[in-house]
Amino acid sequence: MSDASHRLDEPSRLLALLRSIASPGVLNAVPPLLLFLTGFLGPLVLVGLTSFIPARTFGFHGDWTLENYSQLFAEGSSHYIPFLWSFGLAAACVAFLLMICYPIAYGMAKVFGKWASPITLLLVLPLFVSENVRLFGWVIFLMKGGGIFAGIMKTLFGLDPGSMLYTPAVVLFGLCYVYLPFMLFPIVLGVSMIPKDLVESANDLGASRFQMFREIEVPLAMPGLLVGGLLTFILAVGAISETTILGGQNISVVALDIRHEFTYNQNWPGGSAIAMLVTVLTGVLVMTLLNRLNLDRLLGKR
Amino acid sequence: MNKDTKPWVRSLLLAWTIAIVVFMYIPMISVFLASINAPRYFRFPIKKFGMNWYDDTFAASVTGDIHLTSLYVAAVVALVATVLGFFGALAFARFNWRGRSIYQKIILLPIFFPQAVLGLALLQWYTFLGIIPSWETAAFAHMVWIVPIVTLVISIQVFSFDASMEEAAYDLGATRFQVLREVTIPALAPGLFSGALFAFLLSWGNFPLSAFTSGADSTVPEWLYSKMTVAYTPMASAIGSLSVGGSLVILFGAWFMLIFWRRRQA
Numbered sequence: 001m002s003d004a005s006h007r008l009d010e011p012s013r014l015l016a017l018l019r020s021i022a023s024p025g026v027l028n029a030v031p032p033l034l035l036f037l038t039g040f041l042g043p044l045v046l047v048g049l050t051s052f053i054p055a056r057t058f059g060f061h062g063d064w065t066l067e068n069y070s071q072l073f074a075e076g077s078s079h080y081i082p083f084l085w086s087f088g089l090a091a092a093c094v095a096f097l098l099m100i101c102y103p104i105a106y107g108m109a110k111v112f113g114k115w116a117s118p119i120t121l122l123l124v125l126p127l128f129v130s131e132n133v134r135l136f137g138w139v140i141f142l143m144k145g146g147g148i149f150a151g152i153m154k155t156l157f158g159l160d161p162g163s164m165l166y167t168p169a170v171v172l173f174g175l176c177y178v179y180l181p182f183m184l185f186p187i188v189l190g191v192s193m194i195p196k197d198l199v200e201s202a203n204d205l206g207a208s209r210f211q212m213f214r215e216i217e218v219p220l221a222m223p224g225l226l227v228g229g230l231l232t233f234i235l236a237v238g239a240i241s242e243t244t245i246l247g248g249q250n251i252s253v254v255a256l257d258i259r260h261e262f263t264y265n266q267n268w269p270g271g272s273a274i275a276m277l278v279t280v281l282t283g284v285l286v287m288t289l290l291n292r293l294n295l296d297r298l299l300g301k302r
Numbered sequence: 303m304n305k306d307t308k309p310w311v312r313s314l315l316l317a318w319t320i321a322i323v324v325f326m327y328i329p330m331i332s333v334f335l336a337s338i339n340a341p342r343y344f345r346f347p348i349k350k351f352g353m354n355w356y357d358d359t360f361a362a363s364v365t366g367d368i369h370l371t372s373l374y375v376a377a378v379v380a381l382v383a384t385v386l387g388f389f390g391a392l393a394f395a396r397f398n399w400r401g402r403s404i405y406q407k408i409i410l411l412p413i414f415f416p417q418a419v420l421g422l423a424l425l426q427w428y429t430f431l432g433i434i435p436s437w438e439t440a441a442f443a444h445m446v447w448i449v450p451i452v453t454l455v456i457s458i459q460v461f462s463f464d465a466s467m468e469e470a471a472y473d474l475g476a477t478r479f480q481v482l483r484e485v486t487i488p489a490l491a492p493g494l495f496s497g498a499l500f501a502f503l504l505s506w507g508n509f510p511l512s513a514f515t516s517g518a519d520s521t522v523p524e525w526l527y528s529k530m531t532v533a534y535t536p537m538a539s540a541i542g543s544l545s546v547g548g549s550l551v552i553l554f555g556a557w558f559m560l561i562f563w564r565r566r567q568a
Contacts, residue, residue, distance in 0.1 A: 024392070025399025032390035032409055032449055039446035040412050040420070043427035050426065104322060107315035111307050119319060126326045128549045130507035130523040133542040136530050137329020140336045140344060140539070148332055151346030180326070230414060238416020241509055244531050255418035259514075262422060272426070275419050286414040287407075295406050299395070299458050 044279060051272035058268065068273035079274060082257040085243075087281075089168070089253075090236035093175040094229045097183040100176070101228070105187035106217075110196075120188075127181045135174055135245040139165065166248035174242035179235050183228040189298060190224015191217070223298045226289050234282055254278055330546050336539035344536070355540040364525070365541065371437050372506055372521040378441045379448055380502040386445070387452030387497050388490070394453055395460035413450045420446065421514035428515070435517030443515040444505045451504065452497040459493025492560070499556050503549060 020026070052064045055071065072079045108116045126134060141148045144163040153159045164170060194217055202212050218225070243253045252260075254274065261271030307315075336344045340352030359365050393399070394406055412420065424443045428435050467489065471481045487494070509523040516524065522545055529538040 020400060023397070023399050025397030025402060026393070028389040028397065029393035029399075029401070029405050029409075030389075031386050032393070032453060033405070035386060035445060035449055036409060036412070039424070039442060040415075043420075043423040046427050046430055047423045100322065103315055104319045107312075107319055111312055111315055112319075115316075119323065122323050123326065125550075125553065126330070128503040128507060128553065129330065129546050130509060130526065130542075132509050132523045132526045132530065133333055133545060134329040136526065136538065136542060137332040139530070140332040141328055146343065146345030148335065148346045155347060177326075177329075180322070234414050234416055238418045238420075238510060240418050240513070241527065245527075255416065255422070255510075258419065258422055262425075268426065271422070275423060278416060278419050282414070282416065286411065290407050290410070290414070295410075296395075296461070299454070299461055 047272045047275050047279070050269050051276045053269050055269050056265075056267050068269045069277075071270065072273060072277070079257060082252045082254045083277075085168075085251055086237050086239075086254040089172055089175060090233045090239075092172055093179065093236045094183075094233050096172070096176050097180060097232055098225070098229065101180065101184045101187050102191075105184055105191045105224075108188050109192040110194075120185075123181055123184060131178050132241050132245065134178065135241055138170075138174060138177070139245060142170065165246060166250050168247070168251060171243050171247040171251055174246040175236045175239060178239070178242060179232045182235060183232045186224045186228035186231065187221065188224070190221035190228070193224065193298070194220045223293050226293065227298070230286060230289050234286070237278065237282060333539050333542045333546070336536065337543045339536070342536060344539075355536045356544075359537050359540040359544070362537065368520050368522045368525045368541075371516075371519050372523075375437050375441045375444060375512070375516075375521060376502045376505040378438075379444045379505040380498045382441075383445055383449045383452045383501040384494055384498040386449045387456050387501075388494060390449065390453035391456035391460045391490075391493070395457040396463065396465065409453060410450050412446050413454075417447060417508075417510035418513070421511045424511075425514045435515055437516055437519040437521075440512045440516035440519070440521065441505075443511040444508055447508075447511060448501050448504055452501050455497045455500055456490065456493040459490050463489055495556070495560065499553075503552065506545075506549070 049060065051068050052066070053060060054063060054065050055068055071077060108119060112119060139147075142150075142164045144150065144165070149164070150161055153161050198220070199212055199216055202216050207215070238255055240253065240255045243251050243256065258271045258274050258278075261267045261274065265271075335346070335348065337355055338351050338353065339345075339348050340350040340354055390409060393402070394409065421443060424439070424446070425435065428439055433439060463486075467485050468481050471485045476484070507523060508521075509527060512521045512524050513527070520528075522541065526538055526542060529535055
């Protein structure tokens with residue numbers, strides 16, 4: 001740093017610096033970056049600082065402590081349970097959605113031709129209906145006794161499927177349902193990046209269908225798979241409606257745990273420590289994976 | 303259709319896709335069925351149909367309040383996010399500048415962050431700054447998440463934008479403002495339009511951010527959540543169906559506007 005400031009004394013370098021600051025790229029980047037600073041970085045720094053003040057206190061008085069973090073890992077602490085639920089369910093959701101979405105994405109990018117746009121439209125539409133409405137729809141469909149599924153089963157086959165709500169499985173089902181479009185569309189982008197002649201030449205050289213899939217399609221579609229997987233994972237980690245509407249009171253997830261600390265326990269530092277753990281865990285994951293991506297290529301730069 | 307794909311593979315892919323599409327719409331149909339069920343408790347098959355829950359919904363004053371709040375939030379978010387996203391996308395895709403690859407990643411971070419945790423962090427931020435949460439703070443919270451998405455949507459358009467058109471206009475003596483108004487904005491209009499549409503609808507349906515940042519004001523998804531988890535009333539299914547209908551009207555309205563606009567251009 002000292003070296004740089006020393007060199008800035010020369011007028012030509014100062015001019016060059018000014019010019020690079022006033023370049024159109026930098027100027028256009030300023031408004032969204034201001035929003036980023038005041039709406040994202042600022043709050044996170046505040047949460048970070050709050051996590052180091054004594055539990056159940058407010059304001060900064062210079063008495064920093066690590067107690068909030070040691071409390072989380074203390075003997076008898078139950079804070080690890082919501083963590084395991086959130087991250088476990090999110091991982092399972094990503095795994096299922098990869099298997100569900102890959103065939104559809106492949107079809108939309110390579111097979112369906114002119115039918116791809118109406119299918120895209122039909123799959124985008126649900127995204128614009130609040131997730132609460134859609135999850136509530138599943139409650140009506142699946143609920144015990146008078147639910148639509150139970151009603152159909154009873155009238156057609158005389159069967160009673162019993163209760164299907166309020167289990168971890170139905171929460172996972174809800175997560176997969178709500179976040180399906182977020183997995184699908186990045187994969188479509190990824191799959192459409194596979195050059196056709198490459199697959200053809202592999203076929204000509206005698207590769208089996210599975211070899212083509214494993215050694216050509218998946219590596220080339222990887223950016224799309226990564227973005228889709230990452231997006232779904234992060235959204236699922238922060239999900240609350242799925243657990244409260246479909247899961248009842250049986251499962252606690254990490255966002256509800258933080259809210260519980262903030263509101264019922266009036267323990268902002270304790271809640272902040274949990275929020276910081278989530279931030280660090282997801283942040284490391286996002287930074288590692290985003291660094292491997294070429295965004296220009298994925299978004300179709302020519 | 304791709305001729306190299308075997309017919310049975312194609313049928314299988316299509317069948318799977320159609321199954322998933324149908325599956326996506328089951329909840330919307332369920333909510334609609336619940337809203338036209340006359341008794342208070344829903345049982346399928348429906349014995350008595352009725353529009354009484356819609357009558358109650360239109361009579362209740364809360365219906366207007368929550369829709370107005372949601373509308374204010376979504377309109378402000380759509381407007382601001384499109385302007386910020388426009389600048390953001392130019393920096394993202396149009397210009398080559400030194401910090402660009404870092405900027406591209408930084409600006410996307412709010413999308414890759416758990417929304418509920420962001421909402422709670424913003425709540426703490428507002429308290430720290432002494433701002434009392436209301437629909438305005440909820441709109442700000444939405445922007446933090448939606449502006450990056452709009453930036454991406456517009457960027458896709460910017461990547462296919464031919465920058466030499468701008469240079470030609472400059473060479474012909476146009477001012478910076480004229481170039482912006484007569485060349486850049488018209489060329490990017492479809493991207494700006496879909497960006498605004500995305501912003502409006504994503505804000506309209508958002509729950510995890512509003513839940514912690516809207517204070518005493520309540521948006522439609524928040525009201526629905528409280529009715530579904532604490533005090534159930536079949537009005538929730540009526541309002542849910544109305545909001546599905548509203549989204550459809552906006553989307554198809556936008557689609558027709560786009561077609562009309564393209565016709566006029568051609």
